[in-house]
Amino acid sequence: MKSLEQLTDSVFYIMAALTEPRHGYAVMSLIEETTKGTFVVGPASLYTIIKKLVAEQLIQLHDDSDSRRKVYVLTDKGREILLEDIERRKVMIHLAEQGLQRGNI
Amino acid sequence: MLDKRYMISDGLAFFEERDMKKLSKKAAKGWHLKRFRFACYELEKGDSEEVIYNIDYRKLRATEEEEYFELFAYGGWTHVCSSTDMHIFKAAPGTTPIYSDAESSLDKLNRLAKPVNLVASVALAITIFLWIFMTFTSGTIQYIAQQGLTYSFIFTVPAVMTSCGVYYHMWKNLRLRSKYE
Structure with a gap:
């Protein structure tokens, strides 16, 4: 998976939502609510990404007692990757914020 | 009606x-x-x-x-x-498309490409085989190979075109992606 080194926004949002056990449907609504609908993940994209993350062992099945709503959660490896990507994103934001502050003086 | x-x-x-x-x-x-x-x-x-x-x-x-x-x-x-x-x-019109990002829609094309390419390669292999057969034989066998070749085109041409179609979309998708990144 190419996006492993650099998570795409969709993958990042999904992994962020799965820091706590959630089913796919809850992941979708959490992203929609948090971003006030400015970022929406389509069902086929979500399903594809969940399957990939499971295959890459970044998330794992937490509870499959309800086959309609399988619950997933981040693995330790997934946590590590997410933390790395948070740092990468922080650098971007830091650069932009500092630049803007200096520009204000 | x-x-x-x-x-x-x-x-x-x-x-x-x-x-x-x-x-x-x-x-x-x-x-x-x-x-x-x-x-x-x-x-x-x-x-x-x-x-x-x-x-x-x-x-x-x-x-x-x-x-x-x-x-x-x-x-x-x-x-x-x-x-x-x-x-x-x-x-309903306006609903978020089922594929909302370039990455996973490219995966969709990759999934589609596998069976499509398999069919196209088999069809192409049969066509080439028949063509070689037709070239190096004579008489009845050559006639049969010739007929077979004609019929094999009916499958091979659309199969290969389908394959090309999938690659065309992949290429389009990749180009779109590089534009946004």
Whole structure:
């Protein structure tokens, strides 16, 4: 998976939502609510990404007692990757914020 | 008047979007997709409806089906019909597309490419084999090979074109992606 080194926004949002056990449907609504609908993940994209993350062992099945709503959660490896990507994103934001502050003086 | 009608696909590999738009237009006129098989959509007469259609290619295990269709339902997409590993959904205009990012829609094309390329390679191999046979034999065998070659084109040409179609979309997709990144 190419996006492993650099998570795409969709993958990042999904992994962020799965820091706590959630089913796919809850992941979708959490992203929609948090971003006030400015970022929406389509069902086929979500399903594809969940399957990939499971295959890459970044998330794992937490509870499959309800086959309609399988619950997933981040693995330790997934946590590590997410933390790395948070740092990468922080650098971007830091650069932009500092630049803007200096520009204000 | 018959309440059933058929619509021939223009070839999903090349014209997936065009097919889906045509289905939307038909639905607006009251002809709704009922099922599809091979390259043929079966439409049924009903009330006029404003809907958009999307198609997904995915091999689903029995244990995966419920979760898969549930996600689509939650995303606003109603499952219309499936044929082998192809699934067609409909939704109200303006619904987020089933594929919302470039990365996973490229994965969709990769999944589609596998069986398509397999069929194209087998068809191409048979054609080449028949052609070699035709060139190096004579008499009845040559005649049979010649006839076989003619018929094999009926399969090989569309199969290879379908393959090209998939690659064309992949290339388009990659170009789009590099534009946004």
